[in-house]
Amino acid sequence: MADKFEEDAIMKQRQQLHMTVFSQCFSPCGKFLVTGNNFGRIAVFSLVSALSPDIIEDCRKPILSFQGSSSAIYSLIATDKFLICGGEGDINAWNWSDIYKKTPKVAWSLSVPVDGYFNHPETNCLSYQEKDNLLYSGCGDSNVYVWDLESGTRKNTLKGHKDYIHCLTSRYNGQELMSGSEDGSVRVWDTRTSSEAVHVIEPFKHQECSRPNQGKWIGCIAVDSSDDWMVCGGGPTLTSWHMRSLTPTVVFPTPNICQKHVMFHEDTIISGGTCSNVYHWTINGDMKSCVPCTPTSVYSIAINTHSENNRVLSTCGSGYKVDIFTNFGYRAFSLLFS
Numbered sequence: 001m002a003d004k005f006e007e008d009a010i011m012k013q014r015q016q017l018h019m020t021v022f023s024q025c026f027s028p029c030g031k032f033l034v035t036g037n038n039f040g041r042i043a044v045f046s047l048v049s050a051l052s053p054d055i056i057e058d059c060r061k062p063i064l065s066f067q068g069s070s071s072a073i074y075s076l077i078a079t080d081k082f083l084i085c086g087g088e089g090d091i092n093a094w095n096w097s098d099i100y101k102k103t104p105k106v107a108w109s110l111s112v113p114v115d116g117y118f119n120h121p122e123t124n125c126l127s128y129q130e131k132d133n134l135l136y137s138g139c140g141d142s143n144v145y146v147w148d149l150e151s152g153t154r155k156n157t158l159k160g161h162k163d164y165i166h167c168l169t170s171r172y173n174g175q176e177l178m179s180g181s182e183d184g185s186v187r188v189w190d191t192r193t194s195s196e197a198v199h200v201i202e203p204f205k206h207q208e209c210s211r212p213n214q215g216k217w218i219g220c221i222a223v224d225s226s227d228d229w230m231v232c233g234g235g236p237t238l239t240s241w242h243m244r245s246l247t248p249t250v251v252f253p254t255p256n257i258c259q260k261h262v263m264f265h266e267d268t269i270i271s272g273g274t275c276s277n278v279y280h281w282t283i284n285g286d287m288k289s290c291v292p293c294t295p296t297s298v299y300s301i302a303i304n305t306h307s308e309n310n311r312v313l314s315t316c317g318s319g320y321k322v323d324i325f326t327n328f329g330y331r332a333f334s335l336l337f338s
Helices: 002-017 096-100
Strands: 021-026 032-037 041-046 064-067 073-078 082-087 091-095 106-110 123-129 134-139 144-148 153-158 165-171 176-181 186-190 197-201 218-223 229-234 239-242 247-251 259-265 268-273 277-282 287-292 298-303 313-317 321-325 333-336
Touching: 021 298, 032 073, 032 082, 041 073, 082 096, 082 123, 091 096, 134 165, 176 218, 176 229, 218 268, 229 259, 229 268, 268 298, 268 313, 277 298
Parallel strands: 021 073, 021 313, 073 123, 123 165, 165 218, 218 259, 259 298
Antiparallel strands: 021 032, 032 041, 041 064, 073 082, 082 091, 091 106, 123 134, 134 144, 144 153, 165 176, 176 186, 186 197, 218 229, 229 239, 239 247, 259 268, 268 277, 277 287, 298 313, 313 321, 321 333
C-alpha cells in the first residue's frame, strides 16, 4: 500500500512538471473557476474560498477534479445550464447543478465527424450563440461545425479554411461568426444565410503586420462591443482591423511575441502569448502595462463578469499554476491545478 501511495505521488509530481492548462471559464453564478489541462482533467476552484481573508493553503486547490476527456482539453465554455468542453474526441457537457453538488456526470455529447480512417479531429475552440441555442466548434480538420443544442444535431458545416482552426468569436449578436486558422486567414461567416465565408482577411499579406519568421497562423481573435473593430494575432503581429473597410489600422509593438489570446475589456485590449507577461494596451496601440505572470506561455485570459464580489482576471498556460489578478495590475496569487 505504501509503495502504491509513493508511486501515485511521483506520478502526480511528474504530471505537474509537464502540465499545460489550455482552457478556463467562470461558472454562471460567478463563484467558481473551471480549468482544463493537457491530461484531460477538469479542475473546479472556489473563488469565494480563494479570495477569503482567512485563507489556508487548501483554499487554492481544486474543490473538485474529474476526467473530462481521454486527452487534452483545448476549450471550455459556460452556458446558463451547462459546462461544455472540447478536445480530442466528443464534445462533452455537464449540468452546472451536478458540478455544484460535486457529482459530475456527462449530460450529453456531440460526435465530431470523422474523415476517413483517422480519429476524431480535435476541437480547438468553442463559441455559443444564446439567441438560437447554437454551439460552434472550430476543429483540426479545418471545419467549423454548427450544432443545434435543442435537438443535439449538427445543423451545418462551415468550410473554407485549409488548416487547423484555433479561435472563434461572434459579431452582431451571433449573426456573424469569425474564425482564425493556421492557414493565415480570418474568415467571416454570415450564420443566417451562407455556408461560405463572406469575407476573408489575410494579415500575413499586409507588410505592416506580417512576420515571415513567425509564420502566418492566426492564434487569437477578439471583437469590440461596437462590432466595428477586430484585433487578431499569432504569427503576424497583434493588429487592430477596421471591419467596415477590412483594413489594418493599429499594429501593436510585440516584435518577438506570438499572441495566443486577446480580449477587449472596457477601454483596454488585454493579450498574452509566448512570454511570461499579460499586456494591457490602449485602443491606439500604446502599452498601458506589462504584468508578469507565472506561465511561460499564456494560452487563456478570462475575466469574471458574473460576480462583482469575485471579479478577477485569470490567466493559465504552461505549468500547473493558474494566476489570479484581483485588480488586474499585479498577480495576487496562484491557484494550483492538482
